[in-house]
Amino acid sequence: MKITVQKFGGSSLQSEERRSHCAEHVAAALRDGFKVVVVVSAMGRAGDYYATDTLLELTGGIQPSISKKEQDLLMSCGENISAVVFSSLLQQKGIRSYAMTGSEAGFRVSEVYGEARILDVKTEQLEAVLESYDAVVVSGFQGETPRGTTATLGRGGSDTSATALGAALNASYVDIFTDVQGIMTADPRIVKNAKPLDVITYSEVSNMAYQGAKVIHPRAVEVAMQAEIPIRIRSSFEDGPGTLITSSTSKVRGIDLDDRPVTAVTHVKDVSQIKVIRPQDDSLVFSLMADQQISVDFLSIHPDFVTFTVPGVLRNKAEVSLQENGFDVTWTDKCAKIAAVGAGMTGVPGIAAKIVKALKRKGIPILQSADSHTTIWVLVHEHQMAEAVNALHDTFLNEELHKKEDE
Secondary structure (H helix, E strand, O other), X not given: OOEEEEEEOOOOOOOHHHHHHHHXXXXXXXXXXXXXXXXXXXOOXXXXXXXXHXXXXXXXXXXXXXXXXXXXXXXXXXXXXXXXXXXXXXXXXXXXXXXXXXXXXXXXXXXXXXXXXXXXXXXXXXXXXXXHOOEEEEEOOEEEOOOOOEEEOOOOHHHHHHHHHHHHHOOOEEEEEEOOOOOEOOOXXXXXXXXXXXXXXXXXXXXXXXXXXXXXXXXXXHHHHHHOOOEEEEEOOOOOOOEEEEOOOXXXXXXXXXXXXXXXXXXXXXXXXEEEXXXXXXXXXXXXXXXXXXXXXXXXXXXXXXXXXXXXXXXXXXHHHHHHOXXXXXXXXXXXXXXXXXXXXXXXXXXXXXXHHHHHHOXXXXXXXXXXXXXXXXXXXXXXXXXXXXXXXXXXXXXXXXXXXXX
């Protein structure tokens, strides 16, 4: 069978009109000769009847009065309702459709409620159903533990469900349908001339996801990358091709990715920079953070101090833990991390120099920096974040501006 996997998020399924748009994408894939496996999230967002956050409110919201096991059982209901409702809509449109829970579709997951990991995907039952039906609608975000209970995959889990099924079924594509036309060169709410990207590599989009872009979960990208299953980020409400995510670094869709040193500029706000003055034991600093379940970033170790960043909401927790253990600590709140991401920057000299020059021209001090083969990060004050993102976007990705400069 020629199979494609389509994933629809909560906002795409929020209303009957929106679900009808999604059904048209299923019908289009069938016309192209595919069998379609649809992965769905719970319908809508917080406040809508069956959204995950709405279900949680029934038992106390973000601090529910039930166990994590019971919480997962409750949260999985949203996806199950969504699967049956969407499958019913497809049937009304003349499409032979069948709804399955994550467990029925073959997801075997670890017994870590709320943050389970996929152990295996046994698709025999799903493939047997596909022999008789044109579309199978699967509840995303969930699976069956070794003891037969239900566990969820955490935020973004439906993306991972989709790419894991794509890998298990050797699908031609995994299409992630969202509210936007594709992955953008920057957040369009901050950069007015941000543009959708035609093609991007797995490593680039994974870095973007970890650095604040929220179009697809990085774990989902990693699953697809290992199986080399192409992903397309497409609009639920338009027919465009969207953004293709691929392993290729050669010419794809007419674009030579090696000639594009920076693909996108992303950002993460509300970051706190912590400096530990003259610590006698560097390792104890990070052991304390690990004990507090605080993930550190932007790590720099110098003879006289250690600096790192934490999410702003965790700064006080980190500060108290360090001070209670005798460390001299200072901090800077309300910072933002800006990242220039591009697979083509590897081995290309001058990228960092352009970043420093662009920010210096705007009078934006760099509080800290770091780099890898495909990403350069800088830390700035949050009130200068928008200006910094626009400065780097203009430097590397504003084609109209570059044309004017060349004239």
